[in-house]
Amino acid sequence: MKPGKKLLLFFLPGIALYLALFVYPTLTGIYYSFTDWDGLSPSYRYVGLDNYAGLTEHIVFRKAVGNNLKFMLAVVIAQTAVSLVLALQLARGGKGAAALRALYFVPTILSSVSVGFIWTFLYDPSLGAINGLLNAAGLSHWTQNWLGNVRFAIFAVAAAQAWAHIGQMVILFVAGLQAIPSELVEAAKLDGGNRWQVFARVTWPLLAPAAALVVSYTTIQSFKAFDLVFTMTNGGPAYSTEILSTFIYSAAFANYTFGLASAASVFFLALVSLITFLQFRVLRADRVSY
Amino acid sequence: MLLRWLGRLLHAAFALIVALPLLMIVFTSMKTTPEFYAHPLSLPSAWNFGRFRELFTQHPLGQYFVNSVFVTASSVLLELLLAGMIAYGIIRSGRKLGAGIFALFALGLMVPSQVNMIPIYVFVRKLGLSDSLPGLVLVTVSMLLPLGVFMLTGFMRTLPKELLEAGAIDGAGEWRLLIRVVFPLCAPYLASTAAFLSVIVWNDLLFPMLLLGGKDKMTLPLALLQFRGEYLTDYPTLMAGVVISVLPVVVLFLFLQRYFISGALAGALKG
Numbered sequence: 001m002k003p004g005k006k007l008l009l010f011f012l013p014g015i016a017l018y019l020a021l022f023v024y025p026t027l028t029g030i031y032y033s034f035t036d037w038d039g040l041s042p043s044y045r046y047v048g049l050d051n052y053a054g055l056t057e058h059i060v061f062r063k064a065v066g067n068n069l070k071f072m073l074a075v076v077i078a079q080t081a082v083s084l085v086l087a088l089q090l091a092r093g094g095k096g097a098a099a100l101r102a103l104y105f106v107p108t109i110l111s112s113v114s115v116g117f118i119w120t121f122l123y124d125p126s127l128g129a130i131n132g133l134l135n136a137a138g139l140s141h142w143t144q145n146w147l148g149n150v151r152f153a154i155f156a157v158a159a160a161q162a163w164a165h166i167g168q169m170v171i172l173f174v175a176g177l178q179a180i181p182s183e184l185v186e187a188a189k190l191d192g193g194n195r196w197q198v199f200a201r202v203t204w205p206l207l208a209p210a211a212a213l214v215v216s217y218t219t220i221q222s223f224k225a226f227d228l229v230f231t232m233t234n235g236g237p238a239y240s241t242e243i244l245s246t247f248i249y250s251a252a253f254a255n256y257t258f259g260l261a262s263a264a265s266v267f268f269l270a271l272v273s274l275i276t277f278l279q280f281r282v283l284r285a286d287r288v289s290y
Numbered sequence: 291m292l293l294r295w296l297g298r299l300l301h302a303a304f305a306l307i308v309a310l311p312l313l314m315i316v317f318t319s320m321k322t323t324p325e326f327y328a329h330p331l332s333l334p335s336a337w338n339f340g341r342f343r344e345l346f347t348q349h350p351l352g353q354y355f356v357n358s359v360f361v362t363a364s365s366v367l368l369e370l371l372l373a374g375m376i377a378y379g380i381i382r383s384g385r386k387l388g389a390g391i392f393a394l395f396a397l398g399l400m401v402p403s404q405v406n407m408i409p410i411y412v413f414v415r416k417l418g419l420s421d422s423l424p425g426l427v428l429v430t431v432s433m434l435l436p437l438g439v440f441m442l443t444g445f446m447r448t449l450p451k452e453l454l455e456a457g458a459i460d461g462a463g464e465w466r467l468l469i470r471v472v473f474p475l476c477a478p479y480l481a482s483t484a485a486f487l488s489v490i491v492w493n494d495l496l497f498p499m500l501l502l503g504g505k506d507k508m509t510l511p512l513a514l515l516q517f518r519g520e521y522l523t524d525y526p527t528l529m530a531g532v533v534i535s536v537l538p539v540v541v542l543f544l545f546l547q548r549y550f551i552s553g554a555l556a557g558a559l560k561g
Contacts, residue, residue: 007382007464010378010464011375013375014375017428017431017432018395018398021410021432022406022435022436025410025413026406028413039408086304088297089300090301100305103308104304104305105543105547105550106312107308109489109543109550110493112493112511114493114532114535114536117514124525127330129310129314129331166304172555213559223402226496227493248404249407252407252408265407268402268404
């Protein structure tokens with residue numbers, strides 16, 4: 001047997017599983033989106049684009065798209081900014097840098113259900129630490145039912161999401177910073193550059209690939225945050241934290257509108273692909289080399 | 291100087307924001323329920339393991355724990371084997387075939403697993419694999435294949451080519467080369483990949499929730515979610531559940547930090 005043919009056997013089991021339990025389901029999901037299936041009946045009809053038309057008028061779906069974008073922006077901005085500032089300091093090394101990096105990483109290995117429980121407790125209006133601290137600081141008028149308030153709830157969940165993932169972004173930024181040749185930074189300093197100039201002209205451009213990575217990874221994570229949102233609010237109150245993935249779940253498994261939920265899944269896939277593609281174009285365009 | 295102090299202040303603040311909630315889980319789990327409602331935020335008056343005992347006696351928590359260990363260990367091992375074989379095939383086969391197979395899995399990276407919740411639920415039920423832990427393992431492995439192939443191909447590409455060619459000339463078969471040469475050489479990479487994937491599988495809620503229903507078939511995240519329906523704002527009991535579910539991962543992390551961190555780095559590069 002030629003070596004090339006033998007290698008096909010190495011691909012076979014993985015590809016068979018992948019085709020059966022990944023590719024085929026993805027394609028059938030697209031197919032369901034053109035039907036009126038309720039998930040229970042043995043038969044269903046082909047309805048063309050009706051589900052997609054239905055989505056455009058669906059108030060909860062439109063709210064979910066808006067919430068998902070809000071959630072994405074809040075998470076991406078908070079996560080990127082905080083982790084960058086923390087990493088700039090940590091990359092210099094020094095006492096405790098490794099210990100801090102490890103501490104910040106711990107929340108990233110907790111399950112979203114656990115993170116959801118921790119933050120639901122912190123946000124609890126009467127038993128939680130956040131209102132407790134505000135009361136102790138004499139700021140009782142700032143206390144809130146954080147997860148029960150339609151204006152704050154989505155940002156309250158976003159804060160929990162950021163808390164859980166900043167540690168991983170710190171790691172990515174530290175790696176990016178440590179990959180920058182120190183001679184370049186030293187040379188810029190010798191040329192009389194002040195701290196800000198060195199950062200703006202040398203460090204930041206060289207850090208751009210790492211920043212691009214953090215932003216795109218964080219964006220995708222914000223769309224995948226089903227477990228956390230489901231645990232903390234399950235889309236409530238009054239759909240104020242409904243995001244695309246929780247919408248799909250309840251449209252399918254609470255309302256038995258599998259066709260509609262499948263159309264929402266296709267939309268979800270298209271949106272995530274589009275955002276990934278756009279970020280790839282924008283952020284990788286000005287990639288620098290050294 | 292001022293900047294450096296500001297940086298330190300920020301680190302001190304963020305370290306507290308991370309550490310205090312983590313300590314709060316442990317302290318809260320040690321409180322009795324009346325003690326908690328009287329002083330929700332104080333330190334526990336004594337080391338009280340009553341919540342843990344209650345969870346273990348009133349629920350098959352030991353069984354859930356074993357289920358989680360089974361699903362995580364078998365998914366990750368199977369994933370390493372299948373993705374490792376594919377990655378090896380990719381780096382060993384001709385340019386065109388290798389790139390084609392890689393592209394097939396790279397496409398899968400674009401599909402968030404949430405997109406597939408409906409068809410997976412329907413198809414697994416049709417196959418008669420719902421409410422079965424092995425069924426969940428197969429779905430998990432397949433959902434993670436793009437990520438596994440991506441990570442392991444990236445790692446295996448860094449192996450010196452001459453080494454594999456020398457092995458092939460010695461007449462070692464491809465399979466032997468993979469098992470005896472490539473896997474041992476890749477051991478640290480396999481460990482990083484395993485660490486990264488284990489966290490994902492151990493913590494997953496969505497697929498266990500879709501595919502498992504039976505009372506004794508639950509994994510820990512699913513069981514935790516059920517506890518909330520039962521205990522509501524009885525946070526000491528809920529936090530005891532959190533401690534039980536996070537303890538194994540945190541202990542592993544303390545000992546194998548290096549692999550968790552390099553795995554997180556490599557896993558993120560897929561973006």
